[in-house]
Amino acid sequence: MSGTLNNALQTIMYRPTRQIGTIIPDCAVEERHTDLITITQHPVERGSPINDHYFRAPSEVILRWGWSNSSPQNAFSGGALGILTAAIGFGSESYANEIYEDLLKLQLSGKTFELVTGRKTYPRMMMTSLTTETNNATTYGLSIEAVCTEVIITQTRTVTYQPETQQDPKTTAATAAPGPQQPYNTVLPPGAFPPT
Numbered sequence: 152m153s154g155t156l157n158n159a160l161q162t163i164m165y166r167p168t169r170q171i172g173t174i175i176p177d178c179a180v181e182e183r184h185t186d187l188i189t190i191t192q193h194p195v196e197r198g199s200p201i202n203d204h205y206f207r208a209p210s211e212v213i214l215r216w217g218w219s220n221s222s223p224q225n226a227f228s229g230g231a232l233g234i235l236t237a238a239i240g241f242g243s244e245s246y247a248n249e250i251y252e253d254l255l256k257l258q259l260s261g262k263t264f265e266l267v268t269g270r271k272t273y274p275r276m277m278m279t280s281l282t283t284e285t286n287n288a289t290t291y292g293l294s295i296e297a298v299c300t301e302v303i304i305t306q307t308r309t310v311t312y313q314p315e316t317q318q319d320p321k322t323t324a325a326t327a328a329p330g331p332q333q334p335y336n337t338v339l340p341p342g343a344f345p346p347t
Contacts, residue, residue: 177217213296
């Protein structure tokens with residue numbers, strides 16, 4: 152069974168409580184959420200209406216998740232043969248490696264993904280760091296630490312202001328730059344001095 156079909160069936164059967172993109176963990180060891188605001192450094196006058204004295208920094212989530220070659224997800228990803236081998240206690244030994252490859256592809260895709268955690272769902276995240284370690288406890292599984300950072304999307308628009316209409320622009324208009332000036336040049340007879 153392909154990974155896409157497997158994920159579609161799992162989504163139909165239940166909404167996972169945790170997932171990174173379309174990848175669902177076997178276990179969540181730790182999830183650390185960080186939300187920061189940055190205070191601007193300029194002075195703020197007392198009583199003045201302000202809305203630019205702080206801005207929100209992108210949220211960051213550190214995940215410590217794991218996968219096991221003997222998990223039920225491994226059985227579903229292997230089709231009928233995977234279900235049979237999982238029933239007798241065997242699964243694909245490459246399952247954890249395939250998950251790691253999928254995580255690397257997600258990180259290098261350059262696209263944002265949805266991150267569902269036990270606390271909050273983040274609609275636009277990117278994986279800035281992915282760390283794994285293989286030892287005697289994780290030989291037949293995958294344990295990762297991933298740092299996911301929010302991508303904040305903004306939208307700007309252009310507004311055209313109409314010129315001011317004035318009753319007497321000559322006396323009430325704002326001062327404008329005069330532009331380049333040409334000196335007045337008079338031809339004087341030889342030996343004459345220009346007037347002061």
